[in-house]
Amino acid sequence: MCKRGWLIALIFCFVATGVVAQQTTSSPQTRYIPLDYAAIMRELERASKPTLWQRLTRGAKENQNEQKAFNISGNIGVGYSQETSAMVVASGVMQYAVTQSAPTSTTALTAMGSLNGFYRLQASGKTCFSAKDRIECNIGGGVMPVRFWGLGYEAAENNARSKYTRDNIDASLQYVRRIVAGFSLGAGADYLYATARDIEPLAEEYLHSSGITRTSAQSVGFNLMAEYDGRRFDNNLTSGYFLRVQSALHPKSLGDHSTSLWHIEATANYFQPIWRGGMIALDLYADMWSWNTPWLFWAKMGGENRMRGYYYGRYTDRKMATAQLELRQTIFGPISGVVWGGAGSVFASHRLIDLKRLLPNYGVGIRVGALGTTSLRIDYGFGRHSSGLVININEAF
Secondary structure, eight states, X not given: OOHHHHHHXXXXXXXXXXXXXXXXXXXXXXXOOOOOHHHHHHHHHHHHSOOHHHHHHHHXXXXXXXXXXXXXXXXXXXXXXXXXXXXXXXXXXXXXXXXXXXXXXXXXXXXXXXXXXOEEEEEEEEEESSSSEEEEEEEEEEXXXXXXXXXXXXXXHHSOOEEEEEEEEEEEEEEEEEEETTEEEEEEEEEEEEEEESOOXXXXXXXXXXXXXXXXXXXXXXXXXXXXXXXXXXXEEEEEEEEEEEEEEEOGGGBSSSSOEEEEEXXXXXXXXXXXXXXXXXXXXXXXXXXXXXXXXXXXXXXXXSSTTSOTTSSEESEEEEEEEEXXXXXXXXXXXXXXXXXXXXXXXXXXXXXXXXEEEXXXXXXXXXXXXXXXXXXXXXXXXXXXXXXXXXXXX
16 A cells, blocks of 8 residues: 555544544443342331330320310300391300211301390201211201281281291201212201290281281101202312202191191302402202291291391291392402392292292492401391391301
8 A cells, every 4th residue: 555545544544533532522421320229128118117206105196196086166256137136156066087987077056145035056967977978967946036027928018017936946857878979869857846925916916817826836847858069169169069959748647737748948059250359159049838838937038148138037928039149259368348139039829929029139248257268247238128237157158
């Protein structure tokens, strides 16, 4: 090979060696280091073993956790409504678990008393045996001075006010089973007792004009219930549906009424956020009794939750239907405001429904929250011939 050929070969080898060196320098090499899994497992096992102090205090911590499963709390508050005037409310709540896997069960005792002679004692409870099965019970009774305009729409519109005192006892026991997520069925029994005393002469005249002479009634009934709860909660109620229908049969042989009675109660709620801090809440409600139901059990319009601003029971009849639409808006921190509008009516039969007798309802309110729930509710409602202040806890629905 000539000298020129050797020179060209030498230059080529030099260039090739430089390129390989550049590639080797610019591309980092990866080395595989095998892991000692046995050593890692030994370290994890050593770290998971309790220390001497942890072993000594384990029993005390387990007892503390068991105590947390059983909790008793109570509070005292004040309230106000047209029916009761200023009142004091004392309540106690016991929470416990029947089994470790069962949801929390609750038992609540409540005592209420006011300046106008109203008082009521009530005990209610929900015992959960599993995630699907529970028993709900309720028993209460009390005394309430009642303003009285007579029975039916026309009487409430035209009569002067009178009064009587109402004593009542109500109790119910119901077994409820969850069928699928959100949907439950229930069956149970209930007892109703009511009597009117200290009836003013004008009130007696109203009753006699309606063909009523009896001033007490009692009845035992058997009921069936279907419920769908699709509400979603994030500290407080945020959105969803709630539907409940309950029907009851009160046999003639288990009461002091001349015929068997039936009763249907239906509730439909819808909640929907509309903008930041704002939510629409809709409530539809119906309370229907059969024709021969004693007047003391009839549906009563007004009160603290529906048709706020109407005196509870001024409009009384065998059947009632109401609707209310509420806008809830957060104002600042735990304070929020509410405005609502609605309508309702009472009637003796569905054949006698008259839109001219539709009663309007509207109002405003303030809410003060704590721990994600409404701890104070102040509402002022307006209606036909009526308006009133309500001070209570929790939302109206």
